Amino acid sequence: MQFSQIIEQHKLINSLIDIAASNRVSHGQMFFGEEESKTFALALAFGQYLNCTNRKVFDKDESLIKEDSCGECPSCRKFSVLSHPDLHLVFPNAPTKKVETKNSSDSFIGEFREFVLQNNAIISLNDWYSFLDIGNKQGAINIRDANNIIRNLSITAYEAKYKIVIIWNADKLNYDAAPKLLKTLEEPFDNTIFFLITDNRENILPTILSRTQLIKVPIIEKKKEKESHYLPLFVLWIRHCFLFKTKFDSIVSFIEKEIIPLKREEEKQFLLLATKIFENTFYYNIGINRDSYMLENCDEKFKNNFPQFVNENNLEKIYKEIDKAILHIERNGNEKMIFFDLSVQLGILLTGK
């Protein structure tokens, strides 16, 4: 998992990168946020980044992530399939038909890897329970899990710079397991980092909470429905932008027909999505995020032709024009004029003419 696969969280990612750069990575970190906020993916990407031997550094731009793991070095390759010997995964589990007693995370590590990879690390507890097929039973992180963590950390061959322990849904830690873990958090093993993940901070024991650095993961708004409507609109709009020199009229009628009926707030959402598509396209061009949701869902012809027009020379200027338009929409400017002006500017910036 690379940061570039979680670009919605670029602000938080950049602060994690800063923490790493100043060697202030705490050995116990609590990622607190909704499952949809991609907390697990973030912890995984941060672990991969910390151990990457060939990190990528990007140009400074506050709207993008500044660095990322390479995705290609031996450590990254093992992280990407969750098989790195210094990556330890702990998660709620329960007896199943296959493992009737003495169940622990280690009993289900194969299933968990499969589950995470299938879902691109955006995972929810209910889905995990269905995947594991535990029926009505409640999962927990039990004392065997706590013992295994300690045992695994003391015997594992030391391959990476950091050993990473991810405890997903740390609020499911049993009362008898917690004291064991607490001891490890108090007297950590060398170069070992614990990522505890929860969407339910109230259920974490205060003694554990006080030994971790809290990282609040902001909510990613659910916009998929809107996106599926705005994507084809974006494609249509950009096609009109390219014709700015010859077909003024068609730009105007596009705006009148498709944009003006939207509420101002929706126009803003549309432009924010446009920014994301430009950003994704740029990443796509420099060879990361090849499976970009945005581009994948545009039509074939657009997907093949559009990326060549987005580059490091025009990306920032495009952002500035869109920001300006959003500001004018917020200030109740004339929407028709705002979108017409923006369409011409984008036409110029994209074609370079």
Ligand SMILES: [Zn+2]
């Ligand atoms: Zn790497």
